[in-house]
Structures are given as C-alpha cells and as structure tokens.
Amino acid sequence: MHGRPLLLRMTPDSASDDGDVDDDPDDGSADDARDEREPDPASTRRGLLRAAAGATVAGAASTAGCLGVSTPADVAARYEVSGNVAHFVGPSWLADNRGDVVVLDARNAERFREERIYGARRVPFDAITGRESSGAGLVPDVEAIAAAFGEVGVSPDDDVLVYGASVGSRVTRTAFALAALGHGGSIRALNGGLSGWNGRLGTGSRDRVTPTEYDPDPAESAWVTRDWLADRLGTFNGEGPGLVDVRAPEAYLGAPAADALNPDNDRHGHLPGAIGVHWVGNVSGRRMTDPGELVGLYENRAELDRSGTVVVYGDDNVDPTSTWLTLRAIGFEDVRVYDGGFGEWANVEGDRGRYPVETATSVVIETEGSVGGDDSSGDFSCTG
Structure with a gap:
C-alpha cells in the first residue's frame, strides 16, 4: 500500500512529545508537559507556539473565588467549531449548555487552583492513566478510573465537557478514560481550552462535590x-x-x-x-x-x-x-x-x-x- 518511505521534513513549528515532567505529584509521569511547557529556542524540535492572547493571572485564594477580567469576544470566537465535526465544541456551545454538563479540568492541580471554569471539577491524572495486566497485555484499569470519576461526582449518564490549556493530550486522555468505561453520556472537548472561555471563572481550592458510585460498563x-x-x-x-x-x-x-x-x-x-x-x-x-x-x-x-x-x-x-x-x-x-x-x-x-x-x-x-x-x-x- 505504501511503496516507499516518506521522510519527514521538520519545521520550526513542529513540537516533540518528550517534555518536562509535571511537578504535580498526583499527575503521573509526563502529564500535561505537552500542553504547558515553555518553548526551547535552542531546538526546533521543541518549538511550541505560545498563544497570542495574554493576561496576568490573579493570585489563587485559599477558598473558591472569582476573577474579574474579561476576554474580548473575538478571542473566544477564534475557537468556535463549524462543519461536520464531532466531540469538539467552542466556547459559545459551553455558554449555552453550561448548566447541563459536568465540566472537567484536565490540567494539573496548581493551574486548577490559579483559575478554572467556575464549577469545574478535576480528576487526578495518574488515576485515569492507570493500567492493569491481563493475560494478553496491559489494559486500562477501569475500576480505578471509575473510582476517580466517581470521587468528583461524575455519573455514567452525565454529559461531560473536558478542557485544558489547549486541546492537548491530557484533555483527550480524559475523554478516552470516560469512553473506556462505557460512559453513557456525551463526551466533548473545549476547543481553545481555558484561553477561549469568556464566562465565569473560579479560583482557589476545589468546590464541594458529592461523590457518587460510578459503575463502569467497560467498552473493550x-x-x-x-x-x-x-x-x-x-x-x-x-x-x-x-x-x-x-x-x-x-x-x-x-x-x-x-x-x-x-x-x-x-x-x-x-x-x-x-x-x-x-x-x-x-x-x-x-x-x-x-x-x-x-x-x-x-x-x-x-x-x-x-x-x-x-x-x-x-x-x-x-x-x-x-x-x-x-x-x-x-x-x-x-x-x-x-x-x-x-x-x-x-x-x-x-x-x-x-x-x-x-x-x-x-x-x-x-x-x-x-x-x-x-x-x-x-x-x-x-x-x-
């Protein structure tokens, strides 16, 4: 089907996936270094682009709070999704459906405390990447994954939206973890991540949630x-x-x-x-x-x-x-x-x-x- 090798021409904007280790102790190994690390100007292999929009982050409070800055409408509009595309949605979709979905933050604990979509919940990343041995090889540890989602009050029939700093692999792993459980509700990812959200924000320690028993129906x-x-x-x-x-x-x-x-x-x-x-x-x-x-x-x-x-x-x-x-x-x-x-x-x-x-x-x-x-x-x- 493929007759000969097609060797890659690397460009300065290409990014490698060998990144720094996240300093959040409950977030596993490489975690969201792919989403959050700084560019390395000495190497085109690590040429990660930084988004154009910028602002100073308000200091994190010890309890849940709210930040009083605003995103221009054109910034949010950049991340709208059009056409026949599944799973990815833009900020306006979330604004219209905010009360009907459980919002999950896929970033590390420090970023979550600094600022987050108001009411968002965070699942420890190491829990949703857990694996267990089977006779045929490693497979997702669905019991551990289900317990992690249940701890933050996610039920199998909840419609869920996941966001991060971008649409990097932390976000998609969270979505996959739900799918692996046989999640009955819809699973969506926020295009543009937190930077495109111009709605209400929270800050500080996590909001109170009521844990639930998540009974998985593994989608092998x-x-x-x-x-x-x-x-x-x-x-x-x-x-x-x-x-x-x-x-x-x-x-x-x-x-x-x-x-x-x-x-x-x-x-x-x-x-x-x-x-x-x-x-x-x-x-x-x-x-x-x-x-x-x-x-x-x-x-x-x-x-x-x-x-x-x-x-x-x-x-x-x-x-x-x-x-x-x-x-x-x-x-x-x-x-x-x-x-x-x-x-x-x-x-x-x-x-x-x-x-x-x-x-x-x-x-x-x-x-x-x-x-x-x-x-x-x-x-x-x-x-x-």
Whole structure:
C-alpha cells in the first residue's frame, strides 16, 4: 500500500512529545508537559507556539473565588467549531449548555487552583492513566478510573465537557478514560481550552462535590492488547487494520542517539507495518487543526480507511488519545488505543520473536503542528 518511505521534513513549528515532567505529584509521569511547557529556542524540535492572547493571572485564594477580567469576544470566537465535526465544541456551545454538563479540568492541580471554569471539577491524572495486566497485555484499569470519576461526582449518564490549556493530550486522555468505561453520556472537548472561555471563572481550592458510585460498563472495543496486535502482524495498513505510531519521527525510525528515543526501552523502532503520523499534527496552538486538513492528512495521505478499524499507539497511553479523538471527530468509525504502548511492546519479556520491532521499512507522513498552552496567559470574564 505504501511503496516507499516518506521522510519527514521538520519545521520550526513542529513540537516533540518528550517534555518536562509535571511537578504535580498526583499527575503521573509526563502529564500535561505537552500542553504547558515553555518553548526551547535552542531546538526546533521543541518549538511550541505560545498563544497570542495574554493576561496576568490573579493570585489563587485559599477558598473558591472569582476573577474579574474579561476576554474580548473575538478571542473566544477564534475557537468556535463549524462543519461536520464531532466531540469538539467552542466556547459559545459551553455558554449555552453550561448548566447541563459536568465540566472537567484536565490540567494539573496548581493551574486548577490559579483559575478554572467556575464549577469545574478535576480528576487526578495518574488515576485515569492507570493500567492493569491481563493475560494478553496491559489494559486500562477501569475500576480505578471509575473510582476517580466517581470521587468528583461524575455519573455514567452525565454529559461531560473536558478542557485544558489547549486541546492537548491530557484533555483527550480524559475523554478516552470516560469512553473506556462505557460512559453513557456525551463526551466533548473545549476547543481553545481555558484561553477561549469568556464566562465565569473560579479560583482557589476545589468546590464541594458529592461523590457518587460510578459503575463502569467497560467498552473493550476502545482498546487493543499486545497479543491482539501480535496476532495481526503482517496485515496492518493492507488488508487488515490501520496501525498508526503517533510518536516523533525520530522515535518511530529508531534514529540512533535521537533525543526522542525513550532510554527506558530495550528496543527502538516501531511495530511492523505501522505508519508514523506525529500526533501534534492534530493541534494548531490551542485548537484542533482545521478539519479539512485533518481529513487530507489521515484519509488521503495516510490512506486510512474511515470505515475500517484503526489502532493508534505511542510510547505511553496518553499521546495516542489525541489521534484517537481526532479521528473520531472527523468521522472514523472504529478507532482503538493500544494502551500498553510501545514501552510494553519493546520491553516484553520472554519470546520477543512474537513481538518484533522494525526499523528497515518506514513510512512517515509529514505533519506540521504546534501545541499551545501557557496557562499564565488569557483574559477572562467572571460574569459571562
């Protein structure tokens, strides 16, 4: 299907997904460093764009409060969503439906305390990335994930909107975690993140919520296991499922001494038959990339079948969810996450012949993207 490698031309606006570790102790490993880290001018591999709108953040209070600054209407208008796009909505949608949805903040605890959409709740990020072993490999720990959502009062039938600093992978992982539970209510993400919201804000410690018992109905079709993939080697992106590696091209190619390589992995490269489409192509600053461009990227250039099964994976189980939600938003019917990730595949114990790693055959689809999200910027209204 793909005759020869298409090597990526990197641009100064491209962003890597090897970031600083979040200093929030309950937020897991890399957390939202992809959304919140500062640009590194010494390297085009870390050229994250900062959003144009800016403001000084009011100091956090010890109890819930409200900030008295306002966002110009044109700033909010930048993040409206039009066309046949699922899951992503703009600020006006939230303003119209604010009383009918549970709003979840996907950022770290410090950012949440500084400012948040009024009434938003926060789920500890390490809880919703939890995995457990099955006979076939690592899978989402649905009991732990359900308990985390229940602790902040989310019920299985609630309509939920998730926001962050942008539409980066923390937001999409939160959405995926709900989908993995078989969540019965709708799941949406706020385009533009907090910077586009010109309604009421809260600050300080979290608002009181009543915990609930979240009884999950696991949607096992949302993910695949290591053995599911091993059983289908040789079929990907041909007559079988589409398989997409969302990591930086250097990691996908196993480029020697590249910064993008995870030093904890015993082997480097990619799963045989996978194509490389770096996940940051899904994001333009704080918003999703233009849907028409995304269709061109995934359906035309990557030649993925929107009516077939598509599996996405990365080094962990966070970044792939960006591509998972993006593909669902533009109409792909069956998109699944390999929750074990390349880290599980590369470090598997025992017979590694069943789980080979490939570097010789490589297909990299060029992407251009930038992940915004410096949470110290953005003007907001407390009265909207």
